[in-house]
Amino acid sequence: MSAVNRLEMRQISIEFGGFSALSSVDFTLAGHSVHALTGANGAGKSTLMAVLSGAYDHYRGEILLDGQPVSIRSPRDAKQLGIHLVQQEVDVALVPTLSVAENIMLDRLAEGGQLYRWREIRRQARALLAQLDVSLDVRRRIDQCTLAEKQQILLARALSHHCRFLILDEPTAPLDRHESERLFAVVRRLQNSGIGVVFISHRIHELRAICDRLTVLRDGRLIEAVPMASLSGEQIVEKMLGHQLADIYPPRRKDNHGETLLSVEALHDDTLLKNISLTLRKGEILGIAGLAGAGKTELCKALFGASRSRIARGELHGKAWKPASPSASVAQGMALIPEERRKEGIFIDEPVTMNLSVSADNSFSQWGIFGHRQAWRWAEEVIQKLGIRTTGPQQTLRRLSGGNQQKVAIGKWLRNDADVLIFDEPTKGVDIKAKTDLFSLIDTLARQGKGVIYASGEFAELVGLCDRICVLWDGKIVAEMDASEADEETLLLYSTGGAPA
Template sequence: MDSNSNEINVLIKMSGIRKKYGQIEVLHGVDLEVKKAEVHALIGENGAGKSTMMKILMGEVKMDQGTISVDGDIVEISSPNDAHTLGLRMIHQEILLVPDMTVAENIFSGVELKKWVFVKKKEQEKKAQEILDNVGIDIKATDLVRDLKTAQRQMVEIAAAVSFGARLIIMDEPTSAISQKETEILFSIIKRLKAEGISFIYISHRMDEIFQIADSVTVMRDGCFVSRDPISNYDSNKLIFQMVGRDLQDYFPDHFSDVSDEVILKVDRLSRKNEYRDISFELHKGEILGFGGLIGAGRTEMVSSLFGLTKPDSGDIYLKGQKVNIRNTASAIELGIALIPEDRKHAGLNLNGNIEDNIMMAVEKKYKKGLFISYSNRRKASEEMVSQLSIKISSLKQLAGKLSGGNQQKVVLAKWLLEDSEILILDEPTRGIDVGAKAEIYKLIVNMAKAGKSIIMISSEMPELLGICDRIAVMYEGRITGVVERKEATQEKIMAYAANIVKREGESKDEQ
């Protein structure tokens, strides 16, 4: 294909984009090109500049230098309205729909169908339903958004974008909080819309998804453009190398934990109505016990009871052979159990608090003498944690909300390491974290196990379960369907247990 026909096929072209915040330049002449009717992946570690590029494209941030072209014409995008007029839409990681409004009301928000001052509700609902049906989304226009799942809310945003003439839809980590089945539905909708001529910029840290859905990819690193190529020119190792600038052969640590025969935690037939049932397992000293399964399998609900957030209806919990009653989170902490939650931003951190306050959150009492706090000891302990975990901060007074996802997760880990908890429950510990930061988190987890900590790790990412866990328990619809030793674990075996299609010894299919 000659260069002229190639140019005709280009929808968006961002050239030489530069941006400074104060004296710090965060984009150093970055290029981005998206063709018509393609899914273009935009990848890079946290802090690579992806979000700033998208904010510039959507008119939320003003660039200092560079040009943006749409259909070959240089345009000025000074506001989101300018971007919308040009057919550019963005679906953010945090859904922006109004929960107490219907799907139809959200789709037509700001552009209501009216007669005089009155909204033509029935006509609006009819048109919204036509839009949903045309896109292939199985949702009613009259449904309240608050009653929809996360994946369905994303689809409503896609429907709204398409209904108002979107030519390019930007999706930021769209599968971070949805199941594998919901991801497949989302991908089928993306492919259908691509066939109709709509382009996508797809931002994700999940390598397998990028190879599954993208036609081409742009890699960014440290605010710079690294490469743009068809996805077929890459394998995962090459892509990771370009993202981080180094070979991640040690992506998963070589040395696994030295698991003791000592049973630290025993769970016996634990059940809670509508959440999980007959959960039994043992956790050994120095062991990393993974919990796999599809989203909604009951893993988070089960560990919530181990940490005292909820109470089981029946069953027993033993610590070092002694039966215990975990009444609440305070008693769990006292017993040496810690939980790093799935949603670190809302449940694990105070984003408006500084680094030191967040690290001290669980151990403040240790630095009190009567009514007085030893601020020097408090600061020293925080500094030691920052150094030990290689947390990248400007100072201990920096707000936690200003850190990257990987560094936020390290702050949560620091909090519980200071508490010296024996059992660490990690719920999706690398969700929303780039590949370089993931490798660091994996090393921390393995080092904690080597130091004698016992770890329960929930993950929806198969490679990390296979990469660092000593054993993997798999759950399906609230119960454990299988436990696999690391040396016997394969992706196929875990998926078979996760979908409950493995017949266990001595059990008929009807009994499963």
């Protein structure tokens, strides 16, 4: 390990189709440091790290390692210099049909040129996991591993090389609090071994807990590069937004909700949900609070008919109803914005136009022929209405930030005018500016008379946005309260199986 271990990016600029993604950005990373990189969606964080990890070769500027200029024009160049990226979508970097050991040693196996014995491969994999204080069955297939375990496997793969600098892109987005704490312990262990870590996150409290330095980007430009302790959480958010931090939640709506839209009595599924009863009225935002594993996603899918369930009695729009299938739910005016938007809510490799028209009624079709021009005009209208940051309706969704992808996942339901909208962890992986936009959008939908179910483990969001809150624990609703009388501590207490004294 180099005694200096210092990486510098100087005056980095890059454009895509005439759009400037980065403009003269400087960034410095030292060994033994955990460096926070933050900014609003579209600020340039991932693009800057993509340059560092060799994903783009058409950037301007220079990169120095221990004071010496280096050329990074491919991922292979970066890895040879000891620079490794663990991206947010961990499944993309893993082979699901191979074992844990094979995935950890994948780069070495792909190089060829020498014979490996399976016993030795597994031994090396165990040794790398041991460096992270992680114990896994290295014979297990990747598709049998949890998200947290997959992340640990990618960290072990990075250590299989001469890793000097490690980039973690939104590493806690798919993790619960306990898993995040375990990750922090691993990061500190890597830091103590001399590795420089870049930690990209929107969660300010996490950055303050784990990082010693901070760089803030906004609109592709460097805003601040300072020790973490020099700024408060509020100041960091203000740097990200470019203006003073006001209340990010819309003004609370008056309790003038209309008649009941949806009513559910004694809903059960075959795995977790037990005796769920709830009502949703026109113009109301109903919060569903719960920690990971409480049943939030299971409830959202059951209500939408995406998983099997049974109920004693149900009504939708005043008529007898029970969950049947997603297609039936769409026909009845229901919509689901799922937690795993890339897997279940959008087509990540298709253009914005296709994603915004996929859930529409047949108004784009005539005599069985799809009207591309009408769909294009509709996409332009939604882009304008929701403030989706994109180069145009033709842009592939993969090129959009997480917050803008989420806006598309919502926008696709606007054409068929759904009036019961179910949001499952809608701000997952979304920054503070995009959250503000989403809160405003959801509030607008409620003011239009739509009923919104908002399921989240972010208790501050539930208190700030919702009208009523139901708390899930172990598949059961254990409490219901008016949001104006709720607080985060009470929600946490109920969500862990407790009750106020």
